[in-house]
Amino acid sequence: MGETVIRVENLSKKYLLRHEQxxxxxxxxxxxxxxxxxxxxxxxxxxxxxxxxxxxxxxxxSFEVKQGEVVxxxxxxxxxxxxxxxxxxRITEPTAGRVSIRGRVASLLEVGTGFxxxxxxxxxxxxxxxxxxxxxxxxNRKFDEIVAFAEVEKFLDTPVKHYSSxxxxxxxxxxxxxxxxxxxxxxxxxxxxxxxxxxxxxGKMEEVGKxxxxxxxxxxxxxxxxxxxxxxxxxDKGSVMLSSYPEEVTEIYLNSSIIGSQARxxxxxxxxxxxxxxxxxxxxxxxxxxxxxxxxxxxxxEIEYIVRKTRxxxxxxxxxxxxxxxxxxxxxxxxxxxxxxxxxEGAYISRVKLPCPLLKSGFYSLTLGTGVANVxxxxxxxxxLAFNVELISQPSxxxxxxxxxxxxxxxxxxxxxxxxxxxxxxxx
Amino acid sequence: xxxxxxxxxxxxAGRTEAQYWRDLWRYRELFYFLAWRDILVRYKQTAIGVxxxxxxxxxxxxxxxxxxxxxxxxxxxxxxxxxxxxFAALLPWQFFANALSECSISxxxxxNLISKVYFPRLVVPTxxxxxxxxxxLISGIILLGLMAWYNFVPDWRIVLLPLFIAIAFAAAxxxxxxxxxxxxxxxxxxxxxxxxxxxxxxxxPVGFSSSIVPQRWRLLYSLNPMVGVIDGFxxxxxxxxxxxxxxGFCLSLLLVAALFFSGIWxxxxxxxxxxxxx
Numbered sequence: 001m002g003e004t005v006i007r008v009e010n011l012s013k014k015y016l017l018r019h020e021q022x023x024x025x026x027x028x029x030x031x032x033x034x035x036x037x038x039x040x041x042x043x044x045x046x047x048x049x050x051x052x053x054x055x056x057x058x059x060x061x062s063f064e065v066k067q068g069e070v071v072x073x074x075x076x077x078x079x080x081x082x083x084x085x086x087x088x089x090r091i092t093e094p095t096a097g098r099v100s101i102r103g104r105v106a107s108l109l110e111v112g113t114g115f116x117x118x119x120x121x122x123x124x125x126x127x128x129x130x131x132x133x134x135x136x137x138x139x140n141r142k143f144d145e146i147v148a149f150a151e152v153e154k155f156l157d158t159p160v161k162h163y164s165s166x167x168x169x170x171x172x173x174x175x176x177x178x179x180x181x182x183x184x185x186x187x188x189x190x191x192x193x194x195x196x197x198x199x200x201x202x203g204k205m206e207e208v209g210k211x212x213x214x215x216x217x218x219x220x221x222x223x224x225x226x227x228x229x230x231x232x233x234x235x236d237k238g239s240v241m242l243s244s245y246p247e248e249v250t251e252i253y254l255n256s257s258i259i260g261s262q263a264r265x266x267x268x269x270x271x272x273x274x275x276x277x278x279x280x281x282x283x284x285x286x287x288x289x290x291x292x293x294x295x296x297x298x299x300x301x302e303i304e305y306i307v308r309k310t311r312x313x314x315x316x317x318x319x320x321x322x323x324x325x326x327x328x329x330x331x332x333x334x335x336x337x338x339x340x341x342x343x344x345e346g347a348y349i350s351r352v353k354l355p356c357p358l359l360k361s362g363f364y365s366l367t368l369g370t371g372v373a374n375v376x377x378x379x380x381x382x383x384x385l386a387f388n389v390e391l392i393s394q395p396s397x398x399x400x401x402x403x404x405x406x407x408x409x410x411x412x413x414x415x416x417x418x419x420x421x422x423x424x425x426x427x428x
Numbered sequence: 429x430x431x432x433x434x435x436x437x438x439x440x441a442g443r444t445e446a447q448y449w450r451d452l453w454r455y456r457e458l459f460y461f462l463a464w465r466d467i468l469v470r471y472k473q474t475a476i477g478v479x480x481x482x483x484x485x486x487x488x489x490x491x492x493x494x495x496x497x498x499x500x501x502x503x504x505x506x507x508x509x510x511x512x513x514x515f516a517a518l519l520p521w522q523f524f525a526n527a528l529s530e531c532s533i534s535x536x537x538x539x540n541l542i543s544k545v546y547f548p549r550l551v552v553p554t555x556x557x558x559x560x561x562x563x564x565l566i567s568g569i570i571l572l573g574l575m576a577w578y579n580f581v582p583d584w585r586i587v588l589l590p591l592f593i594a595i596a597f598a599a600a601x602x603x604x605x606x607x608x609x610x611x612x613x614x615x616x617x618x619x620x621x622x623x624x625x626x627x628x629x630x631x632x633p634v635g636f637s638s639s640i641v642p643q644r645w646r647l648l649y650s651l652n653p654m655v656g657v658i659d660g661f662x663x664x665x666x667x668x669x670x671x672x673x674x675x676g677f678c679l680s681l682l683l684v685a686a687l688f689f690s691g692i693w694x695x696x697x698x699x700x701x702x703x704x705x706x
Contacts, residue, residue: 015704028614028616029616086703087439088439089546090437090439090546091542091543091544091545091546091703092700092701092703092704093439093441093700094439094440096441097440097441098438098440099438099439099440100436100437100439101436101437101439102436102437105437105546107545107546109544109545110540110544113540113541113545114540114541114545116465116469118468118469118472118473119465119469119472123465123468126461127461127464130457130458130461131461131541131545131547132545133455133547135457136457159472
């Protein structure tokens with residue numbers, strides 16, 4: 001471990017969020033109209049501050065990375081991790097502050113950037129390699145190695161649009177894994193592919209670290225941070241909260257009890273809705289509102305709603321999704337058919353316990369809704385509640401609950417095993 | 429590559445890196461690869477492939493020769509066959525028009541690259557122009573064919589053709605850079621560009637010789653930079669049958685230079701925010 005190769009000083013990045021009804025693209029007309037109106041306002045002495053909100057994705061971030069260090073960056077969604085990587089890899093410019101980098105940088109913010117579906121695997125290796133900064137000579141030299149790593153020998157001359165998604169990802173990662181920069185910047189791209197391929201990538205990454213190359217990478221997988229990093233930086237709301245040994249940082253991160261904005265919500269009452277959900281929360285067994293749960297912790301959903309008009313067929317429901325994949329729907333009328341018959345006016349609170357343990361580590365979201373059976377929706381609150389499930393209370397070596405295990409749920413099952421006796425029935 | 433002490437990169441707000449042009453050189457292979465990709469993709473799953481690069485200009489030339497040369501009976505320059513007169517203009521015009529359209533959408537078309545990988549952004553529009561240049565070279569074959577057909581021998585001036593090609597390149601590049609950068613900010617240019625190209629075909633001397641423009645309007649006419657480029661092409665290809673209107677040509681040349689350098693300037697200025705707005 002030697003000299004400092006990356007020095008970040010007071011780095012800040014501001015985005016202007018536009019609150020416009022039109023989409024994200026500006027049109028010339030908008031520019032002219034808003035230009036004219038701001039001119040008018042300026043002439044008449046009014047404030048020009050339109051509906052623009054400043055958002056600091058990064059605020060006064062400073063740290064140093066020494067040569068050969070492997071640094072992990074963790075933090076919640078929107079903490080500024082990706083923005084930081086984008087600035088370090090020179091994709092976007094900081095608003096203030098300074099970064100000095102010594103050495104050739106390669107960044108991998110997405111797997112398969114620049115892959116073209118119409119081109120063959122062979123053609124894409126060259127194209128992608130060139131985009132990532134490899135020279136043709138370099139790609140030629142590593143070509144066989146890349147192909148072997150990706151295990152796509154047979155399909156080299158097939159357009160990648162015919163590849164399975166697994167093959168596609170393997171090939172894309174293989175190209176990136178063979179980059180040989182002095183500094184490697186990686187966003188959460190290792191979380192792709194099947195488990196055995198992930199293991200292979202992990203091996204490759206360790207190799208990279210051992211070669212004395214500097215690596216900065218973002219991950220949500222604490223196991224990976226532990227396995228690879230020398231140091232870990234925790235970002236929160238655009239600032240460095242902590243920079244220390246990975247074990248220490250990840251523990252603090254997982255135990256941090258900051259309530260995420262998404263673990264509860266309240267919405268304004270609307271007199272026009274016959275049946276309206278007005279608030280919701282995710283709770284643990286002690287009625288604490290939380291957004292992080294252990295795999296073995298009880299999760300309770302609380303929904304508050306108002307019935308303004310007595311009617312039949314009205315329902316309240318929720319849909320549970322894990323990492324955006326729908327797991328199941330549940331209707332409150334399932335366990336009380338009376339409600340379906342008629343729902344009396346008034347304010348109600350419903351609580352529902354999710355089965356436990358059942359949910360694997362991952363990011364969960366709840367979509368709540370109200371409606372009338374066979375008629376239509378009244379309310380649809382897409383992903384309005386969200387929480388994380390993590391394996392904290394048990395060692396991550398407890399593989400039945402590991403995130404990488406195939407399957408969507410993890411249920412404790414009792415296995416009975418005994419020696420098989422000759423000529424006799426087992427398990428009578 | 430370089431084993432000597434690696435250069436230090438400084439990232440700061442508003443900094444125009446001194447490294448930029450060196451980086452551009454380091455990424456020189458990317459010009460080739462992006463152009464290669466576009467050419468490969470363009471003719472994938474087509475039955476006659478590259479022949480399209482020949483058929484389109486050939487048919488256009490045929491129509492223009494009949495409409496302007498036969499029906500409208502416009503004069504050629506000297507004794508040059510009308511089809512050659514048309515084609516000498518069609519070559520740079522189609523190059524310019526294709527380059528302009530491809531260039532203006534190149535950044536948006538490569539949005540995923542721009543928001544995920546670093547490389548000097550100038551590579552993208554330049555590659556688009558290179559792709560059109562390859563088409564230009566291919567359709568040049570038609571010109572050779574026409575010359576053989578009409579037994580037409582160009583004189584020494586043909587040697588200067590590369591110079592005029594370079595001017596056409598600069599014109600396409602300059603306008604293309606402006607439009608590419610503007611397109612990232614204002615998607616209106618997606619609609620403006622096709623119109624511009626269509627309009628340009630009529631106001632540029634493609635189907636006719638610019639000598640039919642009244643003398644007192646010629647300087648004004650040369651405000652269209654393509655007038656200078658096309659006249660230059662005709663001057664080089666048709667030999668002494670064609671004469672160049674020098675004041676107009678110099679004006680066009682000046683405009684091309686202004687367009688080219690301001691294009692690079694504007695592109696470089698906007699480049700820093702591409703990833704944030706694209």
